[in-house]
Amino acid sequence: MEASGNPLVRRGVIWYLMTTSLVLILMMAFGVIMLLNQGNLINITPEWFYKIMTAHGIGMVGVAALGGTAIMWYFLSKYLKINPVIFLINFTCSIIGVILILIAIFAYDFSDAWTFLYPLPFQSTKAYGVLGALLFLFGVLILGVGYLIMYFYLAGRLIKEYGGLGKSLGWDYIFRGKKGYGPPPAVVATTMVIITNSTAIIAGAIVIIGSILNIINPAITMDPMLAKHLTYAFGHIFCNATIYMAVIAVYEVLAKYTSRPWKSNKAFLIAWNASTLFTLMIYTHHLLMDFAVPTWMLIIGQVFSYANGLPVMVVTAYGALMIVYRSGIKWDFASSLLFLSMFGWVAGAIPAIIDATIVVNHVMHNTKWVPGHFHTYMGMGVIAMILGFMYYFNKTEGSMKHSRIDTFSISLFFTFFVGIVGSFLYAGSISVPRRWAEHMPEWVLSDQVGALSGVFVVLATILMTIRFFACLKNVERPS
Amino acid sequence: MxxxxxxxxxxxxxxxxxxxxxxxxxxxxxxxxxxxxxxxxxxxxxxxxxxxxxxxxxxxxxxxxxLPYHGSHAEATTTAETKVVDVVGIQYNWEMSEESFKVGDKVEFVVTAKDVTHGFGLYTEDLELVAQTQAMPEYKNSVYFTFTEPGTYKILCLEYCSIGHHVMVKEITVQP
The missing domain is CATH 1.10.287 (Helix Hairpins)
Known part of the structure; x- marks a missing residue:
């Protein structure tokens, strides 16, 4: 296996992955606490429930983004000379942001959820004071600035290397008939993420700054509908971008394990261009129950949410199946998790697409169906990609070898993750609302199944993390 | 269904x-x-x-x-018999201009909010969600429902609106 040439990149990846794995366990524990409370197995106050919910939401998005960034940077640095200092600046901004967010939540009682729909942060300051809301909003802003710096830097490097972002997205091959293969998948995916997530972060920054100004001076207001558009353009695209960063590991690792190249042919490039466009367009499926939004915009939300499933179903997941089929692949922690992650991604896309159907959304929006589908593609998709990469990194840069305990922890993780998402989807199908601290007696059974499953998923993740940390000592450290 | x-x-x-x-x-x-x-x-x-x-x-x-939107659905269903009910969400309560209905009533719920965004979710007595729309400050969303079964229906908040979100429940009755 080929090791990374730059010791600073290696060190940076270690920091990213250590932070990702530890915060992941803490956030998973928060998730289990919420389910235990909804299932009447423990009793915490609503104030604490919603604080934990806020931390869980922003923390998990942060974890997925950190892990995805580590994957993107690690593989991109094999194709492009990139300055690892930028990688570490983003890490520093993330850590500062996380600290501010944790202080906001646990010291100043901020509990407005990570989607903080305007004007809720201002309204909450009447009860809890302005400091919590301001710390949270500044924390998210600093976190976003770190990513924006990184994306702008990478955009500059790609433009210099390939002659433009269009070229690194393969437009020469799609529109100008250039023969052969386009840029490496890692480059194509990075370009897509730069375009979509920079847009998302700018949208988020506008609504965050607007909210901050509104808190400081309530005379400064925003249109709530515009704010909602900006919030979901930010939240939806940012979450999606974590998948598109992390999936680079699937392209790289499965190709290496099967000794079959995963090259960017025309279909691959068209799929990634379509994903770029669709990801920017489909956040409106979060506003399907905002009847004041123009109907054509909501129909776009439905139709293009369907279409957004095509690139993954027809190209990426299908490609993973094709590359593995009769390849004689050696199954270990990395290859198993990355293969299963493709199942998780598509398995989550199915209920997501169904929920994007307006008539279905009318009776399922903001029920537990929603966390049901996003826990599937985030937990069994993105997190599985990150965990698989953690093993791959240790194996490539160190001397980690697959053991029986890894087979056990992977089985435990996936089996009980099915329990979590199954309980959520079932709860959604019986109309259980999401984000409720206390549940009616008719609903608690699904919460209890989810909580029990969650305990085993946490155990599996702890086992994987212990293995990761134990093997890190064999990773060559920079002198 | x-x-x-x-x-x-x-x-x-x-x-x-x-x-x-x-x-x-x-x-x-x-x-x-x-x-x-x-x-x-x-x-x-x-x-x-x-x-x-x-x-x-x-x-x-x-x-x-x-589609459940005003643009198409409303024009198709709004008749002289449609009852128009004003609904206002406010932490943590639903204020309604009318709370009692009869089987067969076609109702247009005109939904808004006074403080923050809430979610108007209409649940049957069996706790099945049958209609919803967002309740937003400065905006009015009309959602239509025809009651075909008697019973005690509930309106649950379906958009997180702070720590009393889960207690924002109102009961309405539908007589045979």
């Missing part, structure tokens, strides 16, 4: 997906040249692509006909 369809479709498609992954996993230990696999795989992919387009196209045609 849609909830049940959604659940069964999800289980069905995910089962097929699991079968596909299990099949490929089962075949992964054998080794064969990749070029013929690619050639055949790309042919199958073309059918797979158009198959998905077909399924999504049919679903689009079937479902875009019954």
């Amino acid at each position: 849609y909830q049940t369809i959604a659940l069964f479709l999800t289980v069905f498609f995910e089962f097929l997906l699991a079968l596909a992954f299990a099949f490929v996993y089962g075949e992964s230990k054998r080794k064969a040249e990749y070029a013929p696999i690619q050639e055949k795989g790309y042919k199958i992919r073309t059918y797979w692509f158009f198959g998905l387009i077909g399924v999504m196209g049919i679903a689009t045609v079937l479902t875009l006909d019954e």
Whole structure:
């Protein structure tokens, strides 16, 4: 296996992955606490429930983004000379942001959820004071600035290397008939993420700054509908971008394990261009129950949410199946998790697409169906990609070898993750609302199944993390 | 009805997906040249692509006909008999201009909010969600529902609105 040439990149990846794995366990524990409370197995106050919910939401998005960034940077640095200092600046901004967010939540009682729909942060300051809301909003802003710096830097490097972002997205091959293969998948995916997530972060920054100004001076207001558009353009695209960063590991690792190249042919490039466009367009499926939004915009939300499933179903997941089929692949922690992650991604896309159907959304929006589908593609998709990469990194840069305990922890993780998402989807199908601290007696059974499953998923993740940390000592450290 | 369809479709498609992954996993230990696999795989992919387009196209045609929005649904259902009920969400209560109905009543709930965004979710006595819309400050959303069963219905808040979100419940009665 080929090791990374730059010791600073290696060190940076270690920091990213250590932070990702530890915060992941803490956030998973928060998730289990919420389910235990909804299932009447423990009793915490609503104030604490919603604080934990806020931390869980922003923390998990942060974890997925950190892990995805580590994957993107690690593989991109094999194709492009990139300055690892930028990688570490983003890490520093993330850590500062996380600290501010944790202080906001646990010291100043901020509990407005990570989607903080305007004007809720201002309204909450009447009860809890302005400091919590301001710390949270500044924390998210600093976190976003770190990513924006990184994306702008990478955009500059790609433009210099390939002659433009269009070229690194393969437009020469799609529109100008250039023969052969386009840029490496890692480059194509990075370009897509730069375009979509920079847009998302700018949208988020506008609504965050607007909210901050509104808190400081309530005379400064925003249109709530515009704010909602900006919030979901930010939240939806940012979450999606974590998948598109992390999936680079699937392209790289499965190709290496099967000794079959995963090259960017025309279909691959068209799929990634379509994903770029669709990801920017489909956040409106979060506003399907905002009847004041123009109907054509909501129909776009439905139709293009369907279409957004095509690139993954027809190209990426299908490609993973094709590359593995009769390849004689050696199954270990990395290859198993990355293969299963493709199942998780598509398995989550199915209920997501169904929920994007307006008539279905009318009776399922903001029920537990929603966390049901996003826990599937985030937990069994993105997190599985990150965990698989953690093993791959240790194996490539160190001397980690697959053991029986890894087979056990992977089985435990996936089996009980099915329990979590199954309980959520079932709860959604019986109309259980999401984000409720206390549940009616008719609903608690699904919460209890989810909580029990969650305990085993946490155990599996702890086992994987212990293995990761134990093997890190064999990773060559920079002198 | 849609909830049940959604659940069964999800289980069905995910089962097929699991079968596909299990099949490929089962075949992964054998080794064969990749070029013929690619050639055949790309042919199958073309059918797979158009198959998905077909399924999504049919679903689009079937479902875009019954949209719950004011633009289409409202004009089709609003008649002189439609009761117009003003609904205002405010932390953590629903203020309504009318709270008692009869079976057969067609109701237009005109929903807004005074403070922050809430979610107006209409639940039957069996706790089945039958209609919803967002309750937003500065905006009015009309959602239509015809009561066909008597009982005590509930309005639950479906958009997180701070620490009393889960107690924002109102009961309305529908007489036979």
